[in-house]
Amino acid sequence: MRRDLVWVTLAVAAPAALSAVLLGGATPLGAQTGRGGADADFAARVIEQARGTNEFMCELALRSIDNRFGGGYWIHVPDAAIEQRDLIEWVTDQTESAEAVPVLSDALSDRDLCVRRVAARLLGHVKHPRALEALLDRLRSGDAETRQMAAIGLGHQDDRNAVEALLRALTDRAATVRAAVAWALGEIEDRRAIAALTRALKEDPDPTVRRQAARALGEIY
Amino acid sequence: MRTLVMAAVAIVAPLASALSPQPLVAASRDLITSGTHLTIASQAVDTAALAALMDALLNDDDPGVRRAAARALGELEDARAVPALGEALQRDAEQQVRLTAAWALGEIESPRAIEYLTPALNDDDVQLRRRVVWALGEIDDSRAVESLARALDDRDVEVRRAAIHALGEIESANAVDPLLEALRDTDPQIRETAAWALGEIENSRAVAGLVDALEDSDTDVRLMVVWALGSIESGSAVAGLAAALKDEEPTVRRKAAWALGEIEHSSAVEPLMQALRDENAAVREMAAWALGEIEHPRAADALAGALTDSDLRVRRKAIWALGEIDLRSAPPALIEALADDDLFVRRAAAYAVGEIADPTAVPRLAALLGDDDSQIRRIAVNALAEIHDPGAYEVLVAALKDEDPVVRRAAARALGRRY
Numbered sequence: 001m002r003r004d005l006v007w008v009t010l011a012v013a014a015p016a017a018l019s020a021v022l023l024g025g026a027t028p029l030g031a032q033t034g035r036g037g038a039d040a041d042f043a044a045r046v047i048e049q050a051r052g053t054n055e056f057m058c059e060l061a062l063r064s065i066d067n068r069f070g071g072g073y074w075i076h077v078p079d080a081a082i083e084q085r086d087l088i089e090w091v092t093d094q095t096e097s098a099e100a101v102p103v104l105s106d107a108l109s110d111r112d113l114c115v116r117r118v119a120a121r122l123l124g125h126v127k128h129p130r131a132l133e134a135l136l137d138r139l140r141s142g143d144a145e146t147r148q149m150a151a152i153g154l155g156h157q158d159d160r161n162a163v164e165a166l167l168r169a170l171t172d173r174a175a176t177v178r179a180a181v182a183w184a185l186g187e188i189e190d191r192r193a194i195a196a197l198t199r200a201l202k203e204d205p206d207p208t209v210r211r212q213a214a215r216a217l218g219e220i221y
Numbered sequence: 222m223r224t225l226v227m228a229a230v231a232i233v234a235p236l237a238s239a240l241s242p243q244p245l246v247a248a249s250r251d252l253i254t255s256g257t258h259l260t261i262a263s264q265a266v267d268t269a270a271l272a273a274l275m276d277a278l279l280n281d282d283d284p285g286v287r288r289a290a291a292r293a294l295g296e297l298e299d300a301r302a303v304p305a306l307g308e309a310l311q312r313d314a315e316q317q318v319r320l321t322a323a324w325a326l327g328e329i330e331s332p333r334a335i336e337y338l339t340p341a342l343n344d345d346d347v348q349l350r351r352r353v354v355w356a357l358g359e360i361d362d363s364r365a366v367e368s369l370a371r372a373l374d375d376r377d378v379e380v381r382r383a384a385i386h387a388l389g390e391i392e393s394a395n396a397v398d399p400l401l402e403a404l405r406d407t408d409p410q411i412r413e414t415a416a417w418a419l420g421e422i423e424n425s426r427a428v429a430g431l432v433d434a435l436e437d438s439d440t441d442v443r444l445m446v447v448w449a450l451g452s453i454e455s456g457s458a459v460a461g462l463a464a465a466l467k468d469e470e471p472t473v474r475r476k477a478a479w480a481l482g483e484i485e486h487s488s489a490v491e492p493l494m495q496a497l498r499d500e501n502a503a504v505r506e507m508a509a510w511a512l513g514e515i516e517h518p519r520a521a522d523a524l525a526g527a528l529t530d531s532d533l534r535v536r537r538k539a540i541w542a543l544g545e546i547d548l549r550s551a552p553p554a555l556i557e558a559l560a561d562d563d564l565f566v567r568r569a570a571a572y573a574v575g576e577i578a579d580p581t582a583v584p585r586l587a588a589l590l591g592d593d594d595s596q597i598r599r600i601a602v603n604a605l606a607e608i609h610d611p612g613a614y615e616v617l618v619a620a621l622k623d624e625d626p627v628v629r630r631a632a633a634r635a636l637g638r639r640y
Binding site for chain 2: 215
């Protein structure tokens, strides 16, 4: 399961990273995708592929996911990476079934960073009430890194129903969580967040939080 | 630095206290830019948030926060942030913050930013100077012209070019003199952009300088200069453009013919008639077009001569031009063209003959009513309707039996109108 992919160019590396990280390259998981109970299994496998990926490759994989969901990143994923379609189709299906939500939700607390990040991103793209519910639940986790990932997922969900919970989390004791929450509020662009973000910009002791608060205030108007 | 921070707080603090309780109804930007922008009926920028962002921009210890604040202020596009951004542009210790502040001032597009942007044109950092020039162009206000004119002396070619481009966008007459100077720059791209800008400004004061530049060694520059002269449409450019009709480059000669057609000055007729004999067909075609625009009867014979041109496009254009000129009688060559092999030539000739309304053309027009092309028959009917001649009457009556209803209708209309 080692993925020591050689750096060629960004454009080539990105789809390669997505295939390698999420689909294991050699074993096309898409072939085993089924309906019903298979969704949870598929989610578990996808998550497992991310384990142990270094930061750079993980970032490329995340951006490729966003690219596939119209996130507007600069990476063009060519059709050559055909297996990715299975992943996209699968995540789209979750809008109706949401069977994979518990698996992805658990993965938010995984000890592996890339697993956590991939799970947060995928949960963010699953537009299902249960995905939102799970993320809101994980935002109250005892573990700061889980709360941070949940906030990122909520930013990708881009759902106004998350605003009040995020506003409460803007006073989280962990700066990493507060920064992610400020970012998420900038993504959701709800004017109810302006006052709290203004306060964070003025008073938060952590510069990353202040930076994200400033950015978010520029997004909301 | 201490006093500067105090000054910045003095700018920010009253804004915050005076405006914070209730949101503003109208976006202040629209008032400040004197109505050049449409009023946007969106919600006003939150005053407390604005004040906090300005405060963070000027006072936060972390450069990343200051830069994010500058970026956010640019996104919000609220002119109230101009003084704070101007302060950051001039005083921030971090170049990235200053660059972002310049960007934000360009986004806000308020003329109030000019006084802050102008001093930054002397900055050592070339990236910042380029950004500042861009911002001045975005503001699109004649008061920025003086600053941009100064940037025309910049040692960086990109700064100079961006400044010229901005001046072309602003279209102020005050830019003419500095742009004429740029027309003598050592860099051909600069000269070309300067010619473009002068063509955009369309001020006749630029004509003499542009005519001089018709001697430029670079073809692209000459081409743009010719375009600019055609755009300005001044009669004093005719002599220079007539000389450009003899340029070594066919593209320049063609463009010169176009420019003379735009200017529509009768003194261009002779040189254009000569250009009808240019070795290049594209030049001849444009010369015919220009003579049609000028509509001077003196060109009729030369245009009639062009009806036997080897190039089809030239023949068509010459026919069209003859129709434009107010002639009392149709040249024989034009009447001959009514029997040309080329459908488009016949159509154009029928149309032109109708414009001239020469009775001697009636038999040939009558013959066109046997043409296979119904559009030609219709044009011929309309042409005959213009001609006061008994022969035309009979032909029109016959056309009432045409197989094409559109032709029959045109004939009926012509008879009803005339008889």
